[in-house]
Amino acid sequence: MSNAYLDISSVSIDFPTRGGAFRALNDVNLKIDEGEFISLIGHSGCGKSTVLNIVAGLHQATEGGVILEGKEVNSPGPDRSVVFQNHSLFPWMTTYENVELAVKQVAKGKNKAEIRDWVNHNLELVHMTHAAQKRPAELSGGMKQRVGIARALSMEPKVLLMDEPFGALDALTRAHLQDSLMEIHRELKNTIIMITHDVDEAVLLSDRIVMMTNGPSATIGEVQDIKLARPRNRVELADDVEYNHNRSAVLKFLYERQKAPVTDDAA
Amino acid sequence: MIGFKTFFKKNSFIEEDKVGVANGTRQWNFDMKNRLVNFFTLVGFTWAVPVIKLVSGESPREQFAEMFRTIGLPVIAILIFLGMWSGLASQVKTSLGVLPGPVQVYQQASTLVDEHYAEREKEAAFIKRQEVRNAKKLEKNPDAKVKIRPYTGAPTFIDQIFTSLLTVFAGFLVGTLFAIPLGIACGLSDKLYTAVSPLIQVFKPVSPLAWLPIVTMVVSAVYVTSDPMFDKSFINSAITVTLCSLWPTVINTAVGVSSIDRDLVNVGRVLKLNWWSKVTKIAVPSSLPMIFTGLRIALGIGWMVLIAAEMLAQNPGLGKFVWDEFQNGSSNSLGRIMVAVIVIGIIGFILDWLMLTLQKMFSYDKAAVIR
Numbered sequence: 312m313s314n315a316y317l318d319i320s321s322v323s324i325d326f327p328t329r330g331g332a333f334r335a336l337n338d339v340n341l342k343i344d345e346g347e348f349i350s351l352i353g354h355s356g357c358g359k360s361t362v363l364n365i366v367a368g369l370h371q372a373t374e375g376g377v378i379l380e381g382k383e384v385n386s387p388g389p390d391r392s393v394v395f396q397n398h399s400l401f402p403w404m405t406t407y408e409n410v411e412l413a414v415k416q417v418a419k420g421k422n423k424a425e426i427r428d429w430v431n432h433n434l435e436l437v438h439m440t441h442a443a444q445k446r447p448a449e450l451s452g453g454m455k456q457r458v459g460i461a462r463a464l465s466m467e468p469k470v471l472l473m474d475e476p477f478g479a480l481d482a483l484t485r486a487h488l489q490d491s492l493m494e495i496h497r498e499l500k501n502t503i504i505m506i507t508h509d510v511d512e513a514v515l516l517s518d519r520i521v522m523m524t525n526g527p528s529a530t531i532g533e534v535q536d537i538k539l540a541r542p543r544n545r546v547e548l549a550d551d552v553e554y555n556h557n558r559s560a561v562l563k564f565l566y567e568r569q570k571a572p573v574t575d576d577a578a
Numbered sequence: 579m580i581g582f583k584t585f586f587k588k589n590s591f592i593e594e595d596k597v598g599v600a601n602g603t604r605q606w607n608f609d610m611k612n613r614l615v616n617f618f619t620l621v622g623f624t625w626a627v628p629v630i631k632l633v634s635g636e637s638p639r640e641q642f643a644e645m646f647r648t649i650g651l652p653v654i655a656i657l658i659f660l661g662m663w664s665g666l667a668s669q670v671k672t673s674l675g676v677l678p679g680p681v682q683v684y685q686q687a688s689t690l691v692d693e694h695y696a697e698r699e700k701e702a703a704f705i706k707r708q709e710v711r712n713a714k715k716l717e718k719n720p721d722a723k724v725k726i727r728p729y730t731g732a733p734t735f736i737d738q739i740f741t742s743l744l745t746v747f748a749g750f751l752v753g754t755l756f757a758i759p760l761g762i763a764c765g766l767s768d769k770l771y772t773a774v775s776p777l778i779q780v781f782k783p784v785s786p787l788a789w790l791p792i793v794t795m796v797v798s799a800v801y802v803t804s805d806p807m808f809d810k811s812f813i814n815s816a817i818t819v820t821l822c823s824l825w826p827t828v829i830n831t832a833v834g835v836s837s838i839d840r841d842l843v844n845v846g847r848v849l850k851l852n853w854w855s856k857v858t859k860i861a862v863p864s865s866l867p868m869i870f871t872g873l874r875i876a877l878g879i880g881w882m883v884l885i886a887a888e889m890l891a892q893n894p895g896l897g898k899f900v901w902d903e904f905q906n907g908s909s910n911s912l913g914r915i916m917v918a919v920i921v922i923g924i925i926g927f928i929l930d931w932l933m934l935t936l937q938k939m940f941s942y943d944k945a946a947v948i949r
């Protein structure tokens with residue numbers, strides 16, 4: 312029996328294609344402790360999102376499974392809330408209503424005032440109280456993503472899953488959101504799995520960086536422990552020896568050991 | 579307690595009085611103008627926007643250019659059309675005389691309106707006569723049974739307009755009530771869609787006029803009551819409209835529901851929304867624009883088909899008016915028919931505009947250009 316908080320145990324997945332089953336992931340094993348911040352990094356198409364979706368329960372593993380607090384999970388649920396890359400807010404609802412919908416789903420036996428307070432608390436956490444009555448179309452990309460994070464946090468998930476949450480944002484906005492996320496993580500001690508393409512982001516935020524090999528039959532290539540003290544400051548870390556050592560380790564894995572797969576647009 | 583003087587002083591009400599009012603008026607004008615501009619843009623009266631801006635004193639040159647574009651160009655096109663119409667119509671000699679031009683059509687239009695009021699006066703006189711007669715009867719014998727018989731004069735052109743409008747709305751409403759739930763169900767369930775798709779594909783291209791004889795027979799066989807709430811002819815026409823307005827709404831709703839963003843569906847799954855919440859909170863709102871597109875097409879087709887059905891079945895309405903005038907064959911008939919044609923067009927245009935405005939009001943994506 313495993314005693315890890317979250318155990319991704321010998322997960323493999325096949326996708327049906329015209330030419331037969333396509334093995335996207337092969338034997339992925341990862342044990343995650345409570346409160347840990349994990350980054351998944353790897354080249355496009357290596358199955359990072361698939362791992363995340365299996366943990367979320369949106370995909371079913373062909374072999375193996377995911378065990379959260381000793382129980383197997385195979386369907387989606389609010390205990391593993393997801394922050395999607397393109398925010399995925401309901402465009403016909405205001406910021407407040409978007410978060411409220413999630414809160415109402417998990418609020419068993421909470422009264423109206425408690426629900427309202429909890430929604431507002433989560434909006435405050437991501438500094439979005441001022442835009443509570445705005446619709447997503449009126450918000451900038453970074454603000455939308457903040458609301459998406461508030462919605463995911465408001466469900467008080469056991470594991471927060473983030474699928475390239477800052478991928479579509481400009482560098483400055485991204486830095487702001489990373490700082491916010493570190494602040495939230497320090498405060499709430501969530502267990503977080505985040506997919507990223509960005510090496511700096513991974514080193515700055517993570518406790519461990521999980522590097523994936525290229526598909527097909529992708530699996531975990533290496534795991535890099537990041538032992539930098541928290542709270543971390545991006546400016547100070549820029550000259551930090553250990554930071555740069557970690558950074559170059561990840562870069563070496565990505566660009567020397569696992570070269571970008573040759574795709575049509577790269578050729 | 580604070581005295582009045584202190585209160586005034588505290589707010590320095592008096593000193594700032596002048597400035598406050600001046601600023602306030604300017605602020606109010608600005609708000610009002612923006613609100614008006616937004617309103618007219620929403621309802622599609624973009625030609626009114628430069629007028630408002632001009633009145634509020636915004637750079638006249640730009641506004642005149644904009645007015646020329648939005649008002650001037652259409653007016654020029656209409657004038658050219660009227661000129662060509664009157665020039666060409668006078669060349670065509672029919673058995674009912676020369677094809678009427680715009681002037682004759684306008685005369686006929688005012689005649690039709692006059693006839694309507696004349697008919698209303700006749701009706702009022704008819705009712706009055708009955709009342710007088712009844713009063714006399716009651717005077718002689720207080721127990722006498724008296725009755726006001728309804729006026730049975732021919733419906734006027736304007737009466738026919740309202741009959742047609744009522745019919746099209748009734749048929750459209752019934753069609754919508756069936757079509758939206760069916761469309762949602764088809765959009766949610768691939769199996770259901772696969773099952774009913776062939777039926778929809780076969781029935782969709784059938785002209786509802788082909789159904790008309792069957793509808794008529796079924797209605798007269800099934801709808802048998804001694805005290806009918808609706809005329810059979812009304813029901814026939816309405817069902818015909820229902821039949822043709824059904825399909826566009828079903829198909830558009832189904833497509834709208836089935837093409838919801840995958841990520842939004844996934845959010846619903848992560849939130850563990852129940853079936854009903856998924857329908858009401860995700861499926862319906864996100865497919866609302868498509869549903870309205872379907873409804874708009876449905877109402878447009880319904881209006882076109884209704885006129886034809888009324889002509890064919892001699893059911894009261896604008897179609898019957900056109901057909902009666904055609905059969906009547908007086909020298910005025912062609913002019914009166916043209917009035918009907920124009921009115922049918924304008925009503926169709928208003929119906930479409932109504933649906934478009936509703937669509938814009940309910941659309942969550944205010945930035946989207948909806949035409």
